[in-house]
Amino acid sequence: MKREETFNFSAGPSVLPREALERAGREILNYNGSGMSVMEMSHRSAFFQEIFDETKAKLRAALSVPDSHAILFLQGGASAQFSMVPLNLMEGGAADYAVTGNFSAIAAREAAKYGTVHIAATSQDDNFSYIPPQSALTLSPEARYFHYCANNTIYGTAWNYVPQTASPLVCDMSSEILSRPVDVSKYGVIYAGAQKNMAPAGVTVVIVDKALAGREAAYTPLVMSYKTMIDKDSMYNTPPCWCIYMLGLTLDWLQSQGGVAGMQEIKRERAALLYDVIDNSALYKGCARPEARSDMNVTFRTGDADLDAQFAKEAQAKGLMNLKGHRSVGGLRASLYNAQSMEGVRALAAFMKGFEREHHV
Ligand SMILES: Cc1ncc(COP(=O)(O)O)c(C=O)c1O
Structure with missing residues (x-):
């Protein structure tokens, strides 16, 4: 790739x-x-x-x-x-x-x-x-x-x-x-x-x-x-x-990029793209309580370990890499550090919606 x-x-x-x-x-x-x-x-x-x-x-x-x-x-x-x-x-x-x-x-x-x-x-x-x-x-x-x-x-x-x-x-x-x-x-x-x-x-x-x-x-x-x-x-x-x-x-x-103040402005916006998908989904569940959510590491799961694995695999095939959760907890995790582009997060949000349409009955 x-x-x-x-x-x-x-x-x-x-x-x-x-x-x-x-x-x-x-x-x-x-x-x-x-x-x-x-x-x-x-x-x-x-x-x-x-x-x-x-x-x-x-x-x-x-x-x-x-x-x-x-x-x-x-x-x-x-x-x-x-x-x-x-x-x-x-x-x-x-x-x-x-x-x-x-x-x-x-x-x-x-x-x-x-x-x-x-x-x-x-x-x-x-x-x-x-x-x-x-x-x-x-x-x-x-x-x-x-x-x-x-x-x-x-x-x-x-x-x-x-x-x-x-x-x-x-x-x-x-x-x-x-x-x-x-x-x-x-x-x-x-x-x-x-x-x-x-x-x-x-x-x-x-x-x-x-x-x-x-x-x-x-x-x-x-x-x-x-x-x-x-x-x-x-x-x-x-x-x-x-x-x-x-x-x-x-x-x-x-x-x-405007220093740490610039980073603070975009990190909320970037994470919100994914939390919005999670909050409006019947498939994905966020792992963290909303008031404690991190803008850097967005954790979620479908509730089915096999489906989580399939999500990570299909995402990877589309160039959305490294979405598996930590081995100690499973599930899925998207890390959105400073160098993560908004374009990448938009692509992931779109993939999440498409995956839900395809796999959630
Ligand atoms: C919050 C936090 N603390 C500590 C560590 C351990 O860091 P290191 O592997 O650099 O020792 C990590 C690693 O991911 C971490 O995320």
Whole structure:
């Protein structure tokens, strides 16, 4: 299949802006007259240092990150942050965790290795189909921080409010970062794996309030210490150079599209195209409660696993790729990250209607 004939709805790694890929293609053998690919150059070279500094500056500008917060480019995915957060912030004490899906549950289990985890709220009782309201959060006075996952990639739910807590907020924004403005000053730590809205898999963006660094457990590996990474500007060891470069190209594209404010405007519209089909359908059922629906990951099912499989197969034959739900929950999922075109979503909405006409008696 040609790229032009496909729309990629993968939950991650996912579609990247065509402009960013094309530029990377043009520069792949010889970056900016260096005679080398970015993949081949020293991370200590002037060429790479410039890419690094510019990418960091672009990210700082895109999210209006205040000077109080450091931007780190780390490895190990968001999963490494499940350990890094408690190692650096828990001080052997307690922390509050909201469990609203698979990844926040893993984060809470990891943290329990290093201190006392208090489950401040969970939506497990209804298959993670909703987000607990502020009034349902039971916050512990001794918590060193409050951890939550802003967008639940597997279940297709998103927090539509910023929790109010006495302890610093720590947020996994892997599947929604750069899709809307965020008041970074409200957060102790924001982290996100790159492979959805930012870059290829391999770099994890961590935005950390510098005032929280330096309190890590004595046994914290050096590469997992926020303080080490802040002091060394993410270059204690070799950073994921190529992914950082790609992030810079994505940020250029983002700026040309009106930045995070531009993304926020279109993401609602894009998701509404699919939720409208679901809400007016006798065949499809949305998995998330309407008030908790994610604009990034639209989850739905027909109620018949074989029909779901047939949907994904027929869609794929028409170039609508990667619509199977996560293997742990089944059903169907369309991920609509920043680089997803409206044209692709319209094509999917039309396919959904056609499939219903054909298969629903
Ligand atoms: C919300 C969220 N958190 C964490 C992860 C785990 O990320 P990684 O595979 O980069 O460790 C994912 C992966 O899809 C995710 O969607």
